[in-house]
Amino acid sequence: MGLLTNLRDSISRVTDGLFAADEPKRIGIYGPPNAGKTTLANRIARDWTGDAVGPESHIPHETRRARRKEDVEIERNGRKVTIDIVDTPGVTTKVDYKEFLDHDMEKDDAVRRSREATEGVAEAMHWLREDVDGVIYVLDSTTDPFTQVNTMLIGIIESQDLPALILANKTDLEGSDVQQIANAFPQHETIPLSALEGDNMDEVYTKIAEYFG
């Protein structure tokens, strides 16, 4: 199965490559919960299409279904790159409804949110396997990047040979440590930004065009 699956993936990649000029690349925005993925997706979508992708929240697992914003045209240095942005649910190895109870949520709602978040992780992992051509990996630069989830996801992305851009988000917050993220994944370029404030988005767009164009 694995061999044939790989074969199919390869064919899919080759096919995608053939139509690269026409078909927009699907860029998955991945990362742990509450890293600012949706904030970034909304920032990109608003900057280039005027629309938002989905609601943002400080409560983890606000995004529990992958949301796609298609045909986002990004112009950089006279070059136009069209991508589909897939904002994915935060990936984690444990989901516990109790963490939602701290956010003034009733137990029933917390349990439901927990279940949906778990489904969301499954969906995110599925998309990563089947349906993305590149990854924007968003990390909260105020938290420790050396986690099992980050290591595993970056490993999967590398094993798939997917182009990956690592973003150190939340540089507007005190305690932001971009270097720590750069140290954690030295094999990748780390771009600092604040998706919320729009800081350093120019460099982010330049890199998106460079990596996924």
Place this chain on the structure above:
Amino acid sequence: MPHQCTSCGRTFPDGSKEMLSGCPDCGGNKFQFKPAGATDDAPAGQTGPAADQTGPAADSSGSPGGASGSPADPADQSRPTPDEGSAPTADDGDAERRPSEPADATPTDPEANADAAAEPDGTEQIADRSDEDTAQASARSEVVSPDELDRASQDVEPSETPPAEAEPQPGIDALRDELNDQFESIRIVSPGQYELNLMELYDRQEYIISLQEDGRYVIEMPDAWGIQDE
């Protein structure tokens, strides 16, 4: 009369081989050791608890007795040693009496020095006769500390590795398989609490669309193209 059967009270001289197969009179294999210099009143308080132990101990006396059943052969002296070692260990329960023993035992036997000097660790500073090996003497002489017991048990394991090592290999594999089986892509710890195996979620072709309260879940099957490939 250093050795006394705790069951019937029969006494044996220090280093006696008679008791190696258990007490010839009653078959008991629990003995208390009282150095020659010790006073006679000590055993009085010990007979109670010691007698309690003789029941189960007597049951197990068969095999040690068999193993050491050739006292006439001097070359066999090394074999009774482990058995002899276990008997004093049982006596170690009398901790209140033991600590005073080495001091008493040391001067009792003038012949001790010769054998004790041969011991590299210098622990055999006690009575030791020519017809008694040093391990025997050591076992009688000191109370084994808990630390020593731990170390001894750890040391024993490596020496038994040939048979022991062959077993763990399939055991570990079986355990790993079992764990792999147990570790599903999504484990429901309790309602609202989930553990996810990301690699498993990533690897599987179908994907879980929705989880049900009762632990069931809905998956999206791979398309027909994928199924034919299976």
